[in-house]
Amino acid sequence: MIVASTLTTNLAILVLAGFIGFVVISKVPNTLHTPLMSGTNAIHGIVLLGGLLIVGLSGNGTFNKVILVIAIAFGTINVVGGFLVTDRMLEMFKTKPKPPPAPAGKGDEDGKGGST
Amino acid sequence: MSGLPLATSFLQAPSFLDVLYIIAFALFIQGLRGLSGPTTAVRGNRIAAVGMAIAVMATLLNRNEGNWGLIALGIALGTAVGVPAARQVKMTAMPQMVALFNGVGGGAVFLISWSEFRLTHGYTGTATYITIFSLFAAIVGSVSFWGSNIAFGKLQEIIPGRPISLGSAQQVVNGVLLVLAVAAAVYIATGEHSQGIFIGMLVCAALLGNAVVLPIGGADMPVVISMLNAFTGLSAAATGIALNNPALIVAGMIVGASGSILTNLMAVAMNRSIPAIIAGGFGGGGAVEGASGAGEHVGTVRSTTAADAAIQLAYANRVMIVPGYGMAVAQAQHAVRELTKALEARQVEVGFAIHPVAGRMPGHMNVLLAEADVPYDQLEEMEEANQEFSRTDVSLVIGANDVTNPAAKNTPSSPIYGMPILEVSESHSVIVIKRSMNPGFAGIENELYYEPETTMLFGDAKTAVSEITAELANI
Numbered sequence: 387m388i389v390a391s392t393l394t395t396n397l398a399i400l401v402l403a404g405f406i407g408f409v410v411i412s413k414v415p416n417t418l419h420t421p422l423m424s425g426t427n428a429i430h431g432i433v434l435l436g437g438l439l440i441v442g443l444s445g446n447g448t449f450n451k452v453i454l455v456i457a458i459a460f461g462t463i464n465v466v467g468g469f470l471v472t473d474r475m476l477e478m479f480k481t482k483p484k485p486p487p488a489p490a491g492k493g494d495e496d497g498k499g500g501s502t
Numbered sequence: 503m504s505g506l507p508l509a510t511s512f513l514q515a516p517s518f519l520d521v522l523y524i525i526a527f528a529l530f531i532q533g534l535r536g537l538s539g540p541t542t543a544v545r546g547n548r549i550a551a552v553g554m555a556i557a558v559m560a561t562l563l564n565r566n567e568g569n570w571g572l573i574a575l576g577i578a579l580g581t582a583v584g585v586p587a588a589r590q591v592k593m594t595a596m597p598q599m600v601a602l603f604n605g606v607g608g609g610a611v612f613l614i615s616w617s618e619f620r621l622t623h624g625y626t627g628t629a630t631y632i633t634i635f636s637l638f639a640a641i642v643g644s645v646s647f648w649g650s651n652i653a654f655g656k657l658q659e660i661i662p663g664r665p666i667s668l669g670s671a672q673q674v675v676n677g678v679l680l681v682l683a684v685a686a687a688v689y690i691a692t693g694e695h696s697q698g699i700f701i702g703m704l705v706c707a708a709l710l711g712n713a714v715v716l717p718i719g720g721a722d723m724p725v726v727i728s729m730l731n732a733f734t735g736l737s738a739a740a741t742g743i744a745l746n747n748p749a750l751i752v753a754g755m756i757v758g759a760s761g762s763i764l765t766n767l768m769a770v771a772m773n774r775s776i777p778a779i780i781a782g783g784f785g786g787g788g789a790v791e792g793a794s795g796a797g798e799h800v801g802t803v804r805s806t807t808a809a810d811a812a813i814q815l816a817y818a819n820r821v822m823i824v825p826g827y828g829m830a831v832a833q834a835q836h837a838v839r840e841l842t843k844a845l846e847a848r849q850v851e852v853g854f855a856i857h858p859v860a861g862r863m864p865g866h867m868n869v870l871l872a873e874a875d876v877p878y879d880q881l882e883e884m885e886e887a888n889q890e891f892s893r894t895d896v897s898l899v900i901g902a903n904d905v906t907n908p909a910a911k912n913t914p915s916s917p918i919y920g921m922p923i924l925e926v927s928e929s930h931s932v933i934v935i936k937r938s939m940n941p942g943f944a945g946i947e948n949e950l951y952y953e954p955e956t957t958m959l960f961g962d963a964k965t966a967v968s969e970i971t972a973e974l975a976n977i
Binding site: 392393396397399400403404406407408410411412413414415416417418419420421422423424425426427428429430431432433434435436437438439440441442443447449450451453454455456457458459460461462463464465466467468469470471472473474475476477478479480481 | 527530531533534535537538539540541543544547548550551554557558561562564566567568569572573575576577579580581583584585587588589591593596599600603604606607609610611613614616617618620621629631727728731734735738739741742743745746747748749750751752753754755756757758759760761762763764767856858863864865866868869872873877878879881883884
C-alpha cells in the first residue's frame with residue numbers, strides 16, 4: 387500500500403507538472419526560444435541529483451564508480467554550462483538603457499520615485 | 503554533544519529535504535515564468551539557477567550521502583568542461599551546443615539507470631513500477647544521447663548534413679530496434695537479472711537514436727533538436743519517479759513540456775506532421791519530392807545593383823528586413839546592423855521579420871541579431887510582421903528562401919503548400935540578396951523572384967549588405 391501511494395503521489399506530481407509546464411512555456415515568445423532551450427537544458431541537469439544519490443548510497447565497484455562519476459560530470463556540464471550560456475544570451479537581449487518614454491529617471495527599477 | 507547532532511538530524515530529516523526540493527522546483531517554475539519577456543528573463547534564469555543550487559545542496563545533506571571524493575571529481579570534471587564551453591561558444595554554433603548539452607543530459611540518465619540496475623543486482627527487491635520507470639529512462643536516455651550526438655555531428659559538419667538513410671527499410675529497422683529494446687525491458691521487468699540483457703537493451707536504444715536522426719536533413723534540425731529536448735526531459739522525469747525525488751519529476755516534466763511545445767511549433771512552421779516525425783520519415787523525403795516538382799518556371803528575373811538598392815532603401819519610409827539562415831552562414835548579422843543604423847540615421851523605420859524556423863533551432867535568428875545589437879523591439883514575430891508588410895515600402899530578404907515563397911499560399915500542388923510564410927510579396931517592392939538562383943533546402947522554385955516588384959541582388963550576403971551601406975553614404 388505504501389508503495390502504491392508513493393507511486394500515485396508521484397504520478398500526480400508528474401501530471402500537474404506537465405500542465406504547469408505547458409502553461410508557463412506557452413507564454414515564452416518565439417524570440418526567446420533559443421535561451422528557453424538552453425535554459426531547460428540546464429534544468430534538465432537536475433539528473434545530477436540521481437547520480438549524487440546513488441553514488442552516496444552504494445557506490446561500490448570500480449565500474450560503478452566510473453559510470454557514476456561520468457553521470458555526475460554530465461549532469462554538471464548541463465547545469466553549469468546551461469545556466470551560463472543562457473545568461474550570456476539573455477544579457478544580449480536586455481534592452482539597452484534607452485527606453486523612449488522614460489527620459490528622466492535614474493534608478494533601474496525603483497518605481498517608487500525619490501522624495502515627495 | 504547535544505546541540506550539533508540535533509541540528510544535523512533536523513537538516514537531514516527526509517521531510518526537510520523534501521521541503522528543499524519543493525522550494526527548488528518552485529524556483530524553476532518561477533524562473534521560467536521570467537522568460538516571458540526580455541526584461542525579466544535574465545533574472546528568471548538566475549532564479550532557476552538558485553533553485554538548482556538548493557536542490558543539489560539538499561541532496562548532499564542526505565544522511566546516507568558519501569563517496570565525497572567521487573562527487574567532487576564528477577563535479578570538477580563537469581565544471582571544467584561546461585564553463586569554458588558556455589563562455590566561448592559562438593552564437594552561430596548555439597544549435598550544436600544545445601544538441602551536445604541535450605546529449606550529455608540523456609547520457610547521465612541512462613548511466614544512472616544502468617548503475618541502479620547494477621547496484622540492485624538486476625532490480626532485485628525493487629518495486630515493479632520503479633523498475634519500469636528506470637528502464638524507460640534508460641531507453642529514452644540512450645536514444646536521446648546518441649540522437650543528440652548525431653545531431654551535434656551534423657550541425658558541426660563532422661557528419662554530412664544530408665540525409666543518410668536506408669530508404670524505405672528505414673522505418674522497418676526503426677520499428678524492429680524499438681521492439682527489441684522494449685522486449686528486453688519487459689524481460690528485465692519480469693525478473694531477468696542478467697546484465698547482458700540490460701546492455702543489449704541499451705545498445706538497441708543507441709542504434710535507434712542513430713537510426714532516427716541520421717536520415718534527417720540539415721534543414722529539419724529545429725524539429726529534431728526540440729524533439730530530443732523533450733525526450734531528455736521525459737527521461738529525467740522517469741528517473742525522478744524511480745528515485746522518488748519530486749524535484750527531478752517536476753523539472754523533467756517541465757523540460758518535456760517545453761520540448762513538446764517547441765517540436766509542435768517547429769513542425770507547424772515547417773509544414774510537417776508530428777506522426778510523420780515520430781515515424782522518422784521526414785527530412786529526406788520532402789526534399790526529394792520538392793526537387794522533382796521544381797523547375798520549368800518561366801519568368802523574368804530582374805537583377806539590381808548595390809547602388810540602386812541603396813537608393814530604393816534610402817527613400818523608403820519603412821523597410822522590413824527578412825533574415826534567413828543564409829545571413830547567419832555568411833556571418834552578415836553585424837553588417838546588417840550597420841545597414842540598419844545607416845537607414846535609421848535617414849529616418850527610415852526598420853523592422854526585422856523573423857520566421858519561426860529561421861536558423862538552425864527555435865529562435866536562433868533572434869539570438870544572432872541580438873548579438874549584433876539589434877534592439878529587441880525591432881524583432882518581429884511572423885504574425886506581427888505579416889500585418890505590416892502591406893505598409894512596408896521595401897522588404898530586404900537576406901538569405902531566406904522557402905519561408906517567403908508565395909507558393910505556400912497560392913499553389914496547392916506545391917510541396918510547401920500550407921506552410922506559414924512571411925508575406926513579403928505584400929510589400930511595395932522586394933529586394934532579394936542571394937548567391938544564385940539555386941532553390942533552397944526544400945528544392946522548390948520561389949515564385950517571389952519572378953514577381954514584378956522583386957529585384958535580385960546576387961552575391962554573398964555580407965559583401966552585398968556592406969556594399970549597400972557604403973552606397974548609402976554616397977547618397
